[in-house]
Amino acid sequence: MVHYKLYYFPIRGIVEPIRDLLKYAKADFEDVRIPKEEWPQFKEKTPTGKVPYLEFEGNVIPESMAILRYLGREFNLNGANNVEAAEIDSVVEVVKDTANKVRDYIRVARGLQEGDRIELFRDLYVPNRDVLMAYITKQMQKSKSGFLLNSGVSWADFFLAETFETLSLVDEDFNTRYPGAAVYKRRVFNLPNLKEYIDSRPEGSF
Ligand SMILES: N[C@@H](CCC(=O)N[C@@H](CS)C(=O)NCC(=O)O)C(=O)O
The missing domain is CATH 1.20.1050.10 (Glutathione S-transferase Yfyf (Class Pi); Chain A, domain 2)
Incomplete structure (x- = not known):
């Protein structure tokens, strides 16, 4: 089973639909919630200087909508056609x-x-x-x-x-x-x- 790591702040914000999808799909995922005070150092390690981003099997996907679309396709939640x-x-x-x-x-x-x-x-x-x-x-x-x-x-x-x-x-x-x-x-x-x-x-x- 793929192990996902989802990086965001400890709020719903723009990431909550992604968390919902991963929960619904019973995916193996780590909900990494970066404390605000750690953000300045953390920011430098992110692909775009922003969150969310998704990490799995050596891949890194930034941008909330790209993540949703990717996971939608991966878990057959992207429509029937x-x-x-x-x-x-x-x-x-x-x-x-x-x-x-x-x-x-x-x-x-x-x-x-x-x-x-x-x-x-x-x-x-x-x-x-x-x-x-x-x-x-x-x-x-x-x-x-x-x-x-x-x-x-x-x-x-x-x-x-x-x-x-x-x-x-x-x-x-x-x-x-x-x-x-x-x-x-x-x-x-x-x-x-x-x-x-x-x-x-x-x-x-x-
Ligand atoms: N278009 C991006 C927007 C990402 C974004 O603006 N993230 C904000 C949090 S909602 C952020 O990382 N802010 C911290 C910063 O810019 O330093 C997406 O949809 O993922």
């Missing part, structure tokens, strides 16, 4: 575009940046959230599996469920406005092998 793989990529790209657009609101809501939270919520975040959710809801409704793809669980479900988790932390209306997303998130988090991990992690953490 090329059209489904493209469906994953479309949804992920739309989420990424939205995340870039609403970055200022998210940073203010998390206390990482100064700004008018109420104004940013109303004028920047809500319109973009609603465009995103209209698209995702439509994609979900096309699937009969309860997951994004008709063929069942894929790596996109970990990415989407963690996206919804983050949105519910910065948007107290999210779960009531999008109850389907909340149900979907629970379905993903309750998957075998994953539930125990989700239940053990600190609630409400970024």
